[in-house]
Amino acid sequence: MALLCAISCLNLSAFALAGDMKDADSTSSNQNTIEIKDFAFNPQTITVKSGEKITWTNRDEEPHTVVSVEKQFKKSSALDTDQTFTITAGAPGTYTYFCSVHPKMTGTIVVVKS
Ligand SMILES: [Cu+2]
Numbered sequence: 001m002a003l004l005c006a007i008s009c010l011n012l013s014a015f016a017l018a019g020d021m022k023d024a025d026s027t028s029s030n031q032n033t034i035e036i037k038d039f040a041f042n043p044q045t046i047t048v049k050s051g052e053k054i055t056w057t058n059r060d061e062e063p064h065t066v067v068s069v070e071k072q073f074k075k076s077s078a079l080d081t082d083q084t085f086t087i088t089a090g091a092p093g094t095y096t097y098f099c100s101v102h103p104k105m106t107g108t109i110v111v112v113k114s
Helices: 002-029
Strands: 032-037 040-042 045-049 053-058 084-088 093-098 106-112
Parallel strands (some): 032 053
Antiparallel strands (some): 032 040, 093 106
């Protein structure tokens, strides 16, 4: 009787571990990051699911901003080096944004249904 319990308890903890690992995987795939480097957004086009977060990080020595053309989100402040800016993707659609300091810098966000 005691042995049976030990086996089922072991099985239980193995399942719990597998579940944790799966959770960690799905969390990391939800990390949508865009680097701002050499006066460009990288990647220039990003596809995310509605409700996911998108984070920009400025890797330039110059300040940059993230401004939505369609006012999909509130514009960022001027980002200093290594400063980040995060938004949550809203309704599905294609959205363009630019840097108000350097309007030639543009990027696209494609939001798909989650
Ligand atoms: Cu800029």
